[in-house]
Amino acid sequence: MKSIIILGSTGSIGTNTLDIVQRFPEEFQVVGLTAGGNVDKLETQIRLFKPKMVAVSTELSAATLRTRCAGLPVEILAGEDGIAQVATMPGAELVISGIVGAAGLVPTLAAIRSGKHIALANKEPMVMAGKLMQDEAHKHGVRIFPVDSEHSAIFQSLEGHRLEDVRRLILTASGGALWTLTKEQLHSVTPERALQHPNWKMGSKITIDSATLMNKGLEVVEARWLFGISESRIDVLVHRESIIHSLVEYEDRSMIAQLGLPDMRTPISYAMRYPERMPLDLPSLDLTEVGKLTFAKPDHDRFPCLNLGYESLRVGGTMPAAMNAANEVAVEAFLNSGLRFVEIADVIRSTMDAHTQREITGLDDALEADRWAREKAESLVHALPR
Numbered sequence: 001m002k003s004i005i006i007l008g009s010t011g012s013i014g015t016n017t018l019d020i021v022q023r024f025p026e027e028f029q030v031v032g033l034t035a036g037g038n039v040d041k042l043e044t045q046i047r048l049f050k051p052k053m054v055a056v057s058t059e060l061s062a063a064t065l066r067t068r069c070a071g072l073p074v075e076i077l078a079g080e081d082g083i084a085q086v087a088t089m090p091g092a093e094l095v096i097s098g099i100v101g102a103a104g105l106v107p108t109l110a111a112i113r114s115g116k117h118i119a120l121a122n123k124e125p126m127v128m129a130g131k132l133m134q135d136e137a138h139k140h141g142v143r144i145f146p147v148d149s150e151h152s153a154i155f156q157s158l159e160g161h162r163l164e165d166v167r168r169l170i171l172t173a174s175g176g177a178l179w180t181l182t183k184e185q186l187h188s189v190t191p192e193r194a195l196q197h198p199n200w201k202m203g204s205k206i207t208i209d210s211a212t213l214m215n216k217g218l219e220v221v222e223a224r225w226l227f228g229i230s231e232s233r234i235d236v237l238v239h240r241e242s243i244i245h246s247l248v249e250y251e252d253r254s255m256i257a258q259l260g261l262p263d264m265r266t267p268i269s270y271a272m273r274y275p276e277r278m279p280l281d282l283p284s285l286d287l288t289e290v291g292k293l294t295f296a297k298p299d300h301d302r303f304p305c306l307n308l309g310y311e312s313l314r315v316g317g318t319m320p321a322a323m324n325a326a327n328e329v330a331v332e333a334f335l336n337s338g339l340r341f342v343e344i345a346d347v348i349r350s351t352m353d354a355h356t357q358r359e360i361t362g363l364d365d366a367l368e369a370d371r372w373a374r375e376k377a378e379s380l381v382h383a384l385p386r
């Protein structure tokens with residue numbers, strides 16, 4: 001029986017992970033769960049999966065949960081420290097990192113430092129401090145298994161091959177909800193429209209990132225650190241159907257790809273039971289039904305965020321962390337405070353232009369860049385005319 005901890009258990013990755021646990025109850029034991037503020041969902045999960053320890057973002061949410069779960073054998077903690085305590089609890093083997101955004105960095109790094117293997121969905125920490133995370137994983141004998149479908153596809157396409165034989169990695173991109181719109185139409189896009197992803201059902205932040213193509217920019221940075229391949233050898237290919245999840249081209253010009261219907265339970269389960277595969281009772285991909293697969297080059301004019309990802313890597317140091325923070329602020333402002341869709345890229349661009357990058361020698365450097373860029377991006381958002 002494998003003991004697991006799920007960070008972000010109430011989100012899309014978290015609930016997909018728990019769906020797998022429910023299908024294989026004899027194989028996984030959930031010992032720790034964390035969430036932000038969704039106390040209702042977490043309470044249901046506590047009753048169903050009986051974790052020993054849980055944590056939520058605020059003391060207020062923790063107090064509510066303690067009242068509701070009085071009498072249950074579960075310890076309920078609060079805040080960043082509480083979440084890190086769950087992430088490092090003794091006895092657990094694997095941590096599913098499924099918090100959204102920079103909030104996942106501290107607990108995911110803490111889990112690595114406590115020697116737990118990581119199934120990594122939460123890409124933002126890899127963007128903020130990829131080298132640090134890999135160095136720490138190496139030092140503590142920890143494996144980081146990719147959960148992001150593209151990185152899982154690359155991971156699977158690399159199996160049994162030599163890294164020296166790789167020519168390039170090709171990340172596929174669905175193009176998101178707005179791929180067919182003109183530049184003019186993008187000016188008047190509402191959050192409701194941008195949240196209509198054609199293939200995947202995900203949390204709102206990553207769905208907006210998919211629409212701007214920032215998600216692919218973040219994934220280029222994530223791939224650079226997960227696979228140790230420089231950005232000049234990472235390409236992006238728009239593939240609307242999300243059937244080919246990504247490809248590896250080798251020196252002999254062979255390409256190896258991983259295909260499947262878009263369902264996160266496949267890459268999550270692969271990370272959970274690596275190297276074995278789980279017999280998931282899901283619909284099979286019927287290629288005759290799909291009929292045809294289409295491919296296109298990314299459009300950097302309509303979707304400038306992808307190039308920002310490449311640029312952040314070329315500058316290096318704290319620049320990816322600054323880019324990530326500015327994106328989080330801009331997406332939040334688009335969803336809740338009237339920032340226009342096309343202004344998301346402007347806010348990130350201007351924050352990056354103003355950022356003086358420094359080397360990342362430890363966690364504090366990444367956190368300080370994150371803090372600085374949030375403040376800068378917020379001031380830029382407030383200065384924009386409404």
Ligand SMILES: NC(=O)c1ccc[n+]([C@@H]2O[C@H](COP(=O)([O-])OP(=O)(O)OC[C@H]3O[C@@H](n4cnc5c(N)ncnc54)[C@H](OP(=O)(O)O)[C@@H]3O)[C@@H](O)[C@H]2O)c1
Binds near residue numbers: 037038124203
């Ligand atoms: N969803 C996918 O299919 C998918 C695919 C590939 C990669 N990813 C990556 O996986 C991560 C999670 O994505 P998602 O779609 O699952 O997001 P989501 O549905 O929004 O869920 C986010 C989770 O993080 C928790 N959370 C939010 N803010 C927090 C904070 N400040 N402190 C602690 N916990 C916090 C949420 O708790 P509450 O519910 O209580 O707010 C929730 O459990 C992202 O990095 C995303 O890029 C997701």
